[in-house]
Amino acid sequence: MAEVTEQQIVEALSRIIDPDRKADIVSLGMVSGLAVKNGHVAFAIEVDAQRGPHLEPLRKAAEKAVHDLPGVLSVSAVLTAERNTQGGPKGAPQGGHGHGHQAEQPLLPSVKAIVAIASGKGGVGKSTTATNIAMALSRMGLKVGLFDADIFGPSMPRMLGITGEPVSPDGQTMMPMENYGVKCMSMGFLVPEDSPIIWRGPMVMGALEQLLRDVHWGELDVMIIDMPPGTGDTQLTMTQRVPLTGAVIVSTPQDIALLDATKGLNMFRKVDVPVLGIIENMSYYICPKCGDEAHIFGHGGAKAEAARLSADFLGEVPLDISIRQTADAGEPIVISKPNSPHAKVYMEIAAKIWDKVQVLQSSRKGPRIVME
Numbered sequence: 041m042a043e044v045t046e047q048q049i050v051e052a053l054s055r056i057i058d059p060d061r062k063a064d065i066v067s068l069g070m071v072s073g074l075a076v077k078n079g080h081v082a083f084a085i086e087v088d089a090q091r092g093p094h095l096e097p098l099r100k101a102a103e104k105a106v107h108d109l110p111g112v113l114s115v116s117a118v119l120t121a122e123r124n125t126q127g128g129p130k131g132a133p134q135g136g137h138g139h140g141h142q143a144e145q146p147l148l149p150s151v152k153a154i155v156a157i158a159s160g161k162g163g164v165g166k167s168t169t170a171t172n173i174a175m176a177l178s179r180m181g182l183k184v185g186l187f188d189a190d191i192f193g194p195s196m197p198r199m200l201g202i203t204g205e206p207v208s209p210d211g212q213t214m215m216p217m218e219n220y221g222v223k224c225m226s227m228g229f230l231v232p233e234d235s236p237i238i239w240r241g242p243m244v245m246g247a248l249e250q251l252l253r254d255v256h257w258g259e260l261d262v263m264i265i266d267m268p269p270g271t272g273d274t275q276l277t278m279t280q281r282v283p284l285t286g287a288v289i290v291s292t293p294q295d296i297a298l299l300d301a302t303k304g305l306n307m308f309r310k311v312d313v314p315v316l317g318i319i320e321n322m323s324y325y326i327c328p329k330c331g332d333e334a335h336i337f338g339h340g341g342a343k344a345e346a347a348r349l350s351a352d353f354l355g356e357v358p359l360d361i362s363i364r365q366t367a368d369a370g371e372p373i374v375i376s377k378p379n380s381p382h383a384k385v386y387m388e389i390a391a392k393i394w395d396k397v398q399v400l401q402s403s404r405k406g407p408r409i410v411m412e
C-alpha cells in the first residue's frame with residue numbers, strides 16, 4: 041500500500057472543526073509537528089490550557105480522520121497547551137518532592153527517549169516484557185537503559201542476572217549496573233531482597249527521582265521504564281515527573297476483556313502522555329510437546345478491543361514456559377534464544393515501538409502547519 045502523504049493528512053485534518061471557534065483546525069493554525077514514518081503518524085493540536093479537557097472529542101475526531109486514510113497504521117494526536125520543543129510532556133508539576141531547586145531541572149537530560157511499560161493491574165508480565173523489549177532495542181544497535189520503577193518488588197536484578205552493588209565513584213552518584221549491553225538501575229541493587237520497604241508515597245517519589253538523577257546514565261537513545269503495578273498516585277506522579285515519550289500497556293487477554301487495560305490507558309491520557317499501544321501477553325498457549333497453539337481465551341478479541349479503546353495493537357506474546365524460565369534465570373529470551381519465534385515477536389514489537397518513538401520525536405520538533 042502506498043504510504044500516506046503529509047498533504048493527505050492535512051486535507052483530512054482541515055475537515056475537523058473547532059467547536060468553539062467555528063473554523064477548521066488547520067486554518068486556525070492549531071496543528072503542529074506533523075510527522076509520518078512507515079505509516080505511523082503523529083501531530084499535536086495546540087489549544088488553550090483551560091480548553092484542554094473539553095476538547096478530547098476534537099482530538100479523537102482528528103485522530104480518526106487520519107486513521108481512516110489508506111496506508112495509515114497508527115495515529116498519535118496530542119493536545120498541547122503550548123509549543124513544546126524540549127522533548128518532554130508539558131504540565132510536569134513544579135517541585136513538591138523535597139528536592140528544593142533541583143526539582144525544577146529536567147530529569148534524564150542525556151536520554152533521548154523514555155518509554156514506560158505499564159499495566160492496569162499486577163502480574164501481567166510487565167517486567168518480563170520490559171526486559172525483553174530493552175534487549176531487543178539493544179540488539180537493534182541502540183544505546184539502551186532499563187529502569188526498574190518498582191521500589192517494593194524490584195525484578196531487574198533477577199531478570200538481568202545481575203548481583204552486587206553499584207559503584208559510587210564520588211560517594212554521591214552511582215554508576216548503573218550493566219548486562220547484555222543494557223544499563224540498568226533498580227532498588228533491588230541497593231536493598232537486600234528480603235528486607236521489606238515500608239515507605240509512604242512522597243518517599244517513594246523521592247527515591248525514584250534520586251535513582252534517576254544520581255545515576256550516570258550517559259547518553260542513551262532510549263530508556264525503558266518498568267512501572268510498578270497499579271494506577272495509583274505514585275504511578276501518576278511518576279508519569280508526570282519523568283519526561284516520557286510514550287507508554288506501552290501490557291495486558292492479558294482476560295484483562296483486556298475486563299477492561300483493566302483501560303485503567304492503564306486512562307492514567308497516561310490524563311497527563312497527555314501518548315500511548316504507543318497495547319501488547320497482549322500470555323496471549324495463547326503453545327504446547328511444548330506438539331507445538332500446537334491453543335487460544336484459551338479466544339483470538340482477535342484484543343485487537344478489536346484495542347481499536348475500540350483507540351489504541352494501537354503492538355503484538356501478542358504467547359504463554360510459554362521458556363519465556364518464564366529464561367526470565368527467571370536472568371537470561372532474557374531475546375538474548376538467550378535469539379532465533380526463537382518468541383524472540384522474533386519481541387523484536388517485531390520493539391521495532392514498532394521504535395518507529396513510533398521516532399515519529400513522536402520528530403513531531404515535537406516539527407513546525408506549525410500553516411495554510412498557504
Ligand SMILES: Nc1ncnc2c1ncn2[C@@H]1O[C@H](COP(=O)(O)OP(=O)(O)OP(=O)(O)O)[C@@H](O)[C@H]1O
Nearest residue numbers: 162163164165166167168269322358359360363364
Ligand atoms: N509470556 C509469558 N509466558 C510465560 N510466563 C510469563 C510470560 N510473561 C510473564 N511470565 C511469567 O509471569 C510471572 C509474572 O511476570 P512479571 O513479573 O513480568 O509480571 P509483572 O506485571 O511485572 O508483575 P508485577 O505487577 O508484580 O510487577 C513471572 O513469573 C514471569 O516469568
Ligand SMILES: [Mg+2]
Nearest residue numbers: 166167190195
Ligand atoms: Mg514487575
